[in-house]
Structure formats: C-alpha cells, structure tokens
Amino acid sequence: EVQLVESGGGLVKPGGSLRLSCAASGFTFSSYSMNWVRQAPGKGLEWVSSISSSSSYIYYADSVKGRFTISRDNAKNSLYLQMNSLRAEDTAVYYCARDGSSSSWSGYFDLWGRGTLVTVSS
Amino acid sequence: DIQMTQSPSSLSASVGDRVTITCRASQGISNSLAWYQQKPGKAPKLLLYAASRLESGVPSRFSGSGSGTDYTLTISSLQPEDFATYYCQQYYSTPPTFGQGTKVEIK
Numbered sequence: 550e551v552q553l554v555e556s557g558g559g560l561v562k563p564g565g566s567l568r569l570s571c572a573a574s575g576f577t578f579s580s581y582s583m584n585w586v587r588q589a590p591g592k593g594l595e596w597v598s599s600i601s602s603s604s605s606y607i608y609y610a611d612s613v614k615g616r617f618t619i620s621r622d623n624a625k626n627s628l629y630l631q632m633n634s635l636r637a638e639d640t641a642v643y644y645c646a647r648d649g650s651s652s653s654w655s656g657y658f659d660l661w662g663r664g665t666l667v668t669v670s671s
Numbered sequence: 672d673i674q675m676t677q678s679p680s681s682l683s684a685s686v687g688d689r690v691t692i693t694c695r696a697s698q699g700i701s702n703s704l705a706w707y708q709q710k711p712g713k714a715p716k717l718l719l720y721a722a723s724r725l726e727s728g729v730p731s732r733f734s735g736s737g738s739g740t741d742y743t744l745t746i747s748s749l750q751p752e753d754f755a756t757y758y759c760q761q762y763y764s765t766p767p768t769f770g771q772g773t774k775v776e777i778k
Contacts, residue, residue, distance in 0.1 A: 594707075594715065594758055594769040608765050644714055649705075656762025657705035659726065661714035 551575035553645045558665030571628040571645030579623035582648035585630050587641035635669045642666050673761050677770035683778040690746040692773045694759035699739045703763035706744045710755045
C-alpha cells in the first residue's frame, strides 16, 4: 500500500526540541521530493519545508528558517524534521507530503500522511 | 510571497447543487494551481493540479478552470461525501501558498 506515516509528535515546552519522522512505503521514495506541511488547530494549511529527492535542494518557510531542519534517508525510506527553539505558534498537526512528480519538482502534493500533532506549551 | 484568496469562506448547499469556489492569486501563476479536499480530522486529498487536471481516482463531477490570477473549482452535482473544506494552492513560486479554505456545509 502506498502510504506515509508520521511519528514523533507530542507535548514540548517553549524553547524545546522535537524530531518528527515520516516513514514511506509502497513507492520509490528516492525518486520524489518530499515536504512538510502544518495546520494549526482550526486553521488553514501552511507549507513548512521541502527537500529534493537527493537532498540537493532544501527550502524553508521564513517562519521556521534557522530553527527547523529537514532531512531524509533514502536507504530507510524516511523523511525527518528536526524542530528546535519551538514556540507556541508552532503548535500544529504536521503532515508529511509527497511531491506530485517522480521525475521533476512539481510543487503540489499528491500523497499525504495522517499527520502528527505537536503541542508547544508550558 | 504570492497571496491566495478564496471565496466564499463558507457556503451552504444541498445535495445535487452545483457549487463553485473561486481562488485569486496576488500575481499571475500560469495555471500552477492545485485544489485539495479536507474532511475533519483527516489529511488533505489532492483533487486537481495544473488548474484543470483531475487527479487519478477523483470523480468527474469535480472540475477546475481559470488562468492568470483567477481560478475556479466546480462541483457539478454535490454529493453527501463532498461536504468538506476545500483549499487552493499555488506552486508557481516558492514558498507554495494556500488559500484560507472554503467550508462547504449541508443546507
């Protein structure tokens, strides 16, 4: 089955760190660019970060630049998001999402995980 | 960043109705537009990309159109499973940005 499964969310204090993981299965993970998209409670969708298939290209939203680090391990079919210096406004469901093209960077997201909730609160 | 503005923010409709949602970009995006459907507690689901291309497995009652800065999602005959929130997203430039969402509710 083609799927993405996120893990690693939880409750963390402001200023703390958390590492999210996304396990991919059912497709050739190493062929796709991957993304993290978040959704604050009751709010809309916000793109967080993208990484190309070979990790050559990485992009971040201004809101997380310098605090979050995206990475991937193609041998383990896994995507990661290291989140440091967390703030209350980082509270959200974090989704792992696959890029829509296996041959180039499309920019839209055709496969999403169920998400993992990150709560930043004292 | 390109701002995406959806209208309306919410609407009430009945089963069988034709529903139209619009999305306006703050600058031209050359049809680099996707539409997603999200149901409560679930992940978003891709419906259309390149403004009008239907994702595999998506019912043909969903269609998209537009050009330049203005785009439209149309549901030709609303079904019970279509009550959800819909988001547009531009991928013409980084960062990719989403509209604020349109909630389609039962009338």
